[in-house]
Amino acid sequence: MFSVQVVENVLQSLSAGLLLGALYGLMCVGLALIFGVMRVINFAQGDFMMLGMYTAYYAFVALGVSALFGSFVGPYLAAFVAGPILFVAGYFIHQLLISRVSGTRTAQLEGEGHYAQLILTLGIALILENGGQIVFGSILHSVQTPLSSSAWKIGPIWGDMIEIFVNRARALAALLSVAIICVLAVVIAKTRLGKALRASADNPTAATYMGIDVDFAHRIAFALGVSITALAGGLLAPNYPFHPYVGLEYVIIMYAGVVLGGMGSILGAFWGGMTIGLVQQLSTLILPTQLQNTAIFVVFLLIIFFRPQGFFGRVVERT
Amino acid sequence: MLKVDNIRAGYSSVPVLKEVSIEVGAGEFVAVVGPNGAGKTTLFKTISGTVRPRNGRIEFDGIDLLAVKPSRRPHLGIAHVPEGRQVFPSLTVMENLEMGAYTEAGRRDWNANIERILGFFPVLSERRNQFAGTLSGGEQQMLAIGRGLASSPKLLMLDEPSMGLSPAIADFIFERLIEIRRQTKLTILLVEQRVAEALESADHGYVLEAGQVVLKGTNETLRADDRVRAAYLGM
Numbered sequence: 029m030f031s032v033q034v035v036e037n038v039l040q041s042l043s044a045g046l047l048l049g050a051l052y053g054l055m056c057v058g059l060a061l062i063f064g065v066m067r068v069i070n071f072a073q074g075d076f077m078m079l080g081m082y083t084a085y086y087a088f089v090a091l092g093v094s095a096l097f098g099s100f101v102g103p104y105l106a107a108f109v110a111g112p113i114l115f116v117a118g119y120f121i122h123q124l125l126i127s128r129v130s131g132t133r134t135a136q137l138e139g140e141g142h143y144a145q146l147i148l149t150l151g152i153a154l155i156l157e158n159g160g161q162i163v164f165g166s167i168l169h170s171v172q173t174p175l176s177s178s179a180w181k182i183g184p185i186w187g188d189m190i191e192i193f194v195n196r197a198r199a200l201a202a203l204l205s206v207a208i209i210c211v212l213a214v215v216i217a218k219t220r221l222g223k224a225l226r227a228s229a230d231n232p233t234a235a236t237y238m239g240i241d242v243d244f245a246h247r248i249a250f251a252l253g254v255s256i257t258a259l260a261g262g263l264l265a266p267n268y269p270f271h272p273y274v275g276l277e278y279v280i281i282m283y284a285g286v287v288l289g290g291m292g293s294i295l296g297a298f299w300g301g302m303t304i305g306l307v308q309q310l311s312t313l314i315l316p317t318q319l320q321n322t323a324i325f326v327v328f329l330l331i332i333f334f335r336p337q338g339f340f341g342r343v344v345e346r347t
Numbered sequence: 348m349l350k351v352d353n354i355r356a357g358y359s360s361v362p363v364l365k366e367v368s369i370e371v372g373a374g375e376f377v378a379v380v381g382p383n384g385a386g387k388t389t390l391f392k393t394i395s396g397t398v399r400p401r402n403g404r405i406e407f408d409g410i411d412l413l414a415v416k417p418s419r420r421p422h423l424g425i426a427h428v429p430e431g432r433q434v435f436p437s438l439t440v441m442e443n444l445e446m447g448a449y450t451e452a453g454r455r456d457w458n459a460n461i462e463r464i465l466g467f468f469p470v471l472s473e474r475r476n477q478f479a480g481t482l483s484g485g486e487q488q489m490l491a492i493g494r495g496l497a498s499s500p501k502l503l504m505l506d507e508p509s510m511g512l513s514p515a516i517a518d519f520i521f522e523r524l525i526e527i528r529r530q531t532k533l534t535i536l537l538v539e540q541r542v543a544e545a546l547e548s549a550d551h552g553y554v555l556e557a558g559q560v561v562l563k564g565t566n567e568t569l570r571a572d573d574r575v576r577a578a579y580l581g582m
Contacts, residue, residue: 230435239421
C-alpha cells in the first residue's frame with residue numbers, strides 16, 4: 029500500500045523536476061540553436077552561461093537594477109539585461125573568431141573545419157574560465173532575492189494529507205523559460221528570419237542560391253544561442269550560487285539534453301532538458317543525492333540505446 | 348545579359364574550367380551540353396559564386412559579377428536551380444517557395460509569382476504544407492524550379508533538371524520549361540545531359556568537353572554537326 033508520505037515526496041520531486049527541467053530546457057535550446065543552424069560544437073556554451081550569471085549579478089548589484097526595481101522583480105530583470113549583452117558578445121565573437129573556422133569559409137574543406145572549431149571553442153572556454161577567475165574571483169556569488177527562500181504551498185489536497193511546496197524563485201524562472209521558448213518557437217517557425225535560419229541549416233549552399241547571407245545567418249544564430257543560454261543562467265542565478273567554473277557542470281547537461289532531444293531539433297532540446305531535470309530530481313527519491321548525475325546518464329544511455337536519433341531527431345539524411 | 352569571359356576555375360589543384368567563354372542575350376534560351384565531368388556544374392557554380400574562378404570575368408547586366416558577394420547575386424536577378432534539386436527538406440513546400448522569394452523582387456511580386464508557379468505545377472499546390480523532404484524526385488524538381496521562379500529572376504539557370512528522373516517525368520519537366528518560357532519570356536541558361544531535348548528547345552548552345560567549349564552555334568547548326576550527332580544524338 030502507498031503511504032501518503034511517498035506520494036507527497038513523489039509529487040514534491042516531480043514539481044521540482046518540472047521547474048528545473050524548464051530551465052535546463054532553455055539552456056539546451058540555446059545550444060541546439062547554434063548546433064542546429066551552424067553544425068558547430070560549442071564547448072564554450074557553459075561558460076557563456078557563466079557570463080550570463082555574472083552579467084545578471086552585476087546588473088543587479090552594480091547597475092542599480094536592485095536599487096530601482098527591488099529584490100523581487102530585480103533579479104529577473106537583471107537576467108533579461110544579461111541576454112542582450114551576451115547577444116552582442118556572441119555576435120562579435122562569431123565575427124572575430126568562429127566565422128574564421130566555420131560557414132562558407134570552410135564549406136569546401138574536409139570535415140568542414142570541425143577540428144578547428146573544437147579547438148577554438150575549447151580555447152574560448154578556457155579563456156572565459158580563467159579570465160573569469162581573474163576578474164570575478166573564485167568565491168561563490170549569488171543573486172539575493174527573498175523569493176528563493178520562500179515558497180507557495182499547494183494543498184492541502186487529498187483529504188488534507190498532502191502539501192507541496194513550490195519555490196517561488198524557481199517557479200518564476202520556469203514560467204519565464206517557457207514563455208521565452210514559446211516566443212522563440214514562433215520566431216523560428218513563422219518569421220522570415222526564422223525560415224532563413226532553418227533554410228541555412230538544411231542546406232547552406234542552396235540558401236546562398238536564394239540570396240540568404242549564410243554567414244550572417246550563422247552570426248545571428250550564434251548570438252541568439254549564446255544569449256538564450258546566458259538568460260537561462262541569469263534565471264538560475266537566484267537559486268544556484270555560481271563561480272567561474274560553473275559552466276563545466278552545465279555544459280554536460282546541455283549536451284545530454286540536446287542529444288536526447290535529437291541533434292539539431294530546437295524544440296526537442298527543450299524536452300531533452302526537461303527530461304534531465306525530471307530524472308535528476310526524481311532520482312533523489314531512491315538514490316543518494318551524490319548519484320544524481322549518474323542517474324541522468326544511465327537514463328540518457330537507455331534512451332539513446334533505444335532511440336539513437338533522440339526524441340525529435342530525423343533519421344533521414346540531409347540532402 | 349550574361350557574359351562569361353575566359354573563366355578558369357577548379358577545386359584545389361584540379362583545373363575544371365579552362366578558359367570558358369559563353370554569352371547569353373536577354374530573352375534567349377541557351378543550352379550547355381556535354382558529358383559528365385566536362386565542367387558544366389562548375390560553370391554554374393562560378394556564375395552563382397560558390398566557386399571562385401582563378402581568372403576571367405563575368406558580367407551580368409553590365410555589372411562585374413565577381414565583385415558581388417555570392418549571397419547578393421540572386422538579388423541582381425540570377426536564379427540558380429542546382430543540380431540534384433537541393434530543396435530544403437525540413438521546410439514545407441510553401442516555405443521553400445518563400446525562401447525562393449527571399450530577393451527584393453521576389454517579395455514584391457510574391458502574389459503574382461505564387462499563382463503562376465502553382466499554375467505551372469499544380470501538384471505543389473496539393474502538397475503545399477508537406478515537408479519538401481517527403482516529395483518524390485520529380486516533385487522536388489518542380490519545387491526547385493518553382494523556387495527559382497519565385498525570386499522573379501531575369502536569368503533562370505537550370506542545372507540538369509532531368510537528372511535522376513524517369514523519362515516520363517523528365518519529359519514533363521521539359522514540356523513545363525517550354526511552357527514557362529512561352530509565358531514568361533524569361534532568359535534561360537540550361538545545362539543538360541539529355542542533349543537532344545536540350546538542343547531542341549534552345550535558341551543556341553555550347554558543347555563543353557573537358558573544361559573547354561569545343562563547339563558553339565545555333566540550335567540548327569549544332570544539331571546538324573556530325574560530331575554532335577555521333578557523340579550525343581546517337582545518329
